[in-house]
Amino acid sequence: MKRFSAISVVREALRGNSAWPRQWRSPEPKPRYDVVIVGGGGHGLATAFYLADRYGVRNVAVLEKGWIGGGNTGRNTTIIRSNYLFDESARMYEHALKLWEGLSRQLNYNVMYSARGVLMLAHNIHDVQSFKRHVHANRLNGIDNEWLSPQECKEYCPPLNVGGEMRYPILGGALQRRGGTARHDAVAWGYARAADALGVDIIENCEVTGIRRAVSGGVEGLETTRGFIRAGKVGVVAAGNTSVVMNMAGVRLPLESFPLQALVSEPVKPAFPCVVMSNTIHAYISQSDKGEMVIGAGTDAYTSYSQRGALHIANHTLDAICELAPMFRRLRMLRNWGGVVDVTPDRSPIVAKTSVPGLYLNCGWGTGGFKATPGSGDLFAFTIAKDEAHPINAPFTIERFREGVMIDEAAAAAVAH
Ligand code: FAD
Numbered sequence: 521m522k523r524f525s526a527i528s529v530v531r532e533a534l535r536g537n538s539a540w541p542r543q544w545r546s547p548e549p550k551p552r553y554d555v556v557i558v559g560g561g562g563h564g565l566a567t568a569f570y571l572a573d574r575y576g577v578r579n580v581a582v583l584e585k586g587w588i589g590g591g592n593t594g595r596n597t598t599i600i601r602s603n604y605l606f607d608e609s610a611r612m613y614e615h616a617l618k619l620w621e622g623l624s625r626q627l628n629y630n631v632m633y634s635a636r637g638v639l640m641l642a643h644n645i646h647d648v649q650s651f652k653r654h655v656h657a658n659r660l661n662g663i664d665n666e667w668l669s670p671q672e673c674k675e676y677c678p679p680l681n682v683g684g685e686m687r688y689p690i691l692g693g694a695l696q697r698r699g700g701t702a703r704h705d706a707v708a709w710g711y712a713r714a715a716d717a718l719g720v721d722i723i724e725n726c727e728v729t730g731i732r733r734a735v736s737g738g739v740e741g742l743e744t745t746r747g748f749i750r751a752g753k754v755g756v757v758a759a760g761n762t763s764v765v766m767n768m769a770g771v772r773l774p775l776e777s778f779p780l781q782a783l784v785s786e787p788v789k790p791a792f793p794c795v796v797m798s799n800t801i802h803a804y805i806s807q808s809d810k811g812e813m814v815i816g817a818g819t820d821a822y823t824s825y826s827q828r829g830a831l832h833i834a835n836h837t838l839d840a841i842c843e844l845a846p847m848f849r850r851l852r853m854l855r856n857w858g859g860v861v862d863v864t865p866d867r868s869p870i871v872a873k874t875s876v877p878g879l880y881l882n883c884g885w886g887t888g889g890f891k892a893t894p895g896s897g898d899l900f901a902f903t904i905a906k907d908e909a910h911p912i913n914a915p916f917t918i919e920r921f922r923e924g925v926m927i928d929e930a931a932a933a934a935v936a937h
């Protein structure tokens with residue numbers, strides 16, 4: 521039987537959570553919101569939108585400590601693809617890719633999804649074997665992916681140097697033609713506008729500073745810089761800060777936070793037709809519709825909450841880019857920035873219920889969650905609304921780290937993770 525001290529009984533009674541038998545209690549205060557989402561990035565806003573649009577939960581608020589889309593959603597290199605190795609991940613990312621294909625229409629907002637193809641380059645025998653394995657696994661899952669010879673890589677992306685004199689010669693590549701890019705901030709704004717139209721409250725400059733739990737153990741609401749907000753359910757989607765927020769509810773997670781950086785060049789005329797990624801040399805590049813070459817580097821080698829990365833990592837990436845596409849040697853860089861990514865031991869996300877009743881978690885997308893935004897939002901909304909995982913996110917539990925049922929996608933991104 522649970523035991524309570526007199527002080528805790530009085531404190532909880534004042535909060536409306538009396539431990540007295542039900543008939544003696546004053547009625548429970550009604551939650552201000554049925555669901556509160558912590559984090560106004562793409563995933564949080566998408567979750568709110570799908571809660572209202574698909575699952576009929578409209579009394580929803582999104583709390584954002586800064587401005588919407590100011591986190592990783594507005595800082596990433598926008599690569600979208602679903603060419604993951606394992607069945608669980610392939611299902612997850614393909615679910616998202618299918619939603620991307622109709623997203624502008626669904627939100628009535630142009631998110632500028634552009635299926636220009638993602639080409640992942642192989643530079644050594646290990647890469648060749650690993651990417652061919654991905655091609656075969658993807659095709660078995662009904663996901664498009666094909667192997668290109670060096671010459672076919674050159675035809676698909678003419679700026680590539682496929683000569684044998686490179687330090688890391690291009691030995692071929694895996695091409696997912698349905699992969700591509702989207703405009704990152706438009707994704708946040710599109711979901712926000714559509715969610716707002718369905719009655720969702722989006723509250724910026726509102727940092728969550730505590731998670732209040734009732735004596736029953738369940739979530740009662742959130743302490744914020746704008747006061748206490750009573751909530752029926754709480755979904756945490758606070759990339760980079762997840763451990764800090766979840767600690768507020770006493771939940772410890774196997775997560776590490778790293779800075780990951782990107783940079784753009786001065787704008788130039790259309791010169792680069794697709795997305796190219798190289799795992800071995802930690803570089804990826806595409807051209808934005810504004811004309812800037814969008815370049816991503818690797819994660820820093822140490823954990824940090826800093827939204828900028830080490831200069832030597834960016835320089836290493838630029839050397840690699842110039843070797844891959846020598847015509848970029850004279851391009852000037854315009855600006856660079858970083859974001860803080862949450863990384864799990866198996867480089868796969870957690871989208872799940874937690875041990876705290878009413879508290880749900882979506883995190884651990886690491887260096888690769890932008891592409892997942894629509895799918896993640898939909899599946900998280902399902903999980904919150906129905907209090908159970910959807911079959912697609914059912915494997916992405918917290919318990920898998922204790923049970924050893926990893927979904928090891930360490931080879932998935934061209935980022936040093
Ligand atoms: P965010 O957009 O970071 O949203 C989380 C929000 O939570 C933030 O706005 C933050 O302010 C808020 N928050 C945090 N703590 C609190 C609190 N206490 N109270 C209230 N609000 C809080 N992925 C890809 O698929 N393709 C790529 O090409 C790619 N490139 C990347 C390049 C870089 C440089 C970076 C940094 C990441 C990249 N990613 C990429 C990863 C991708 O950006 C993320 O996985 C994804 O954007 C996460 O989305 P989110 O909505 O969960 O996070």
Ligand code: PYC
Binds near residue numbers: 597600887932935
């Ligand atoms: O997941 O495709 C990806 C990615 C590219 C750059 C960072 N993440």
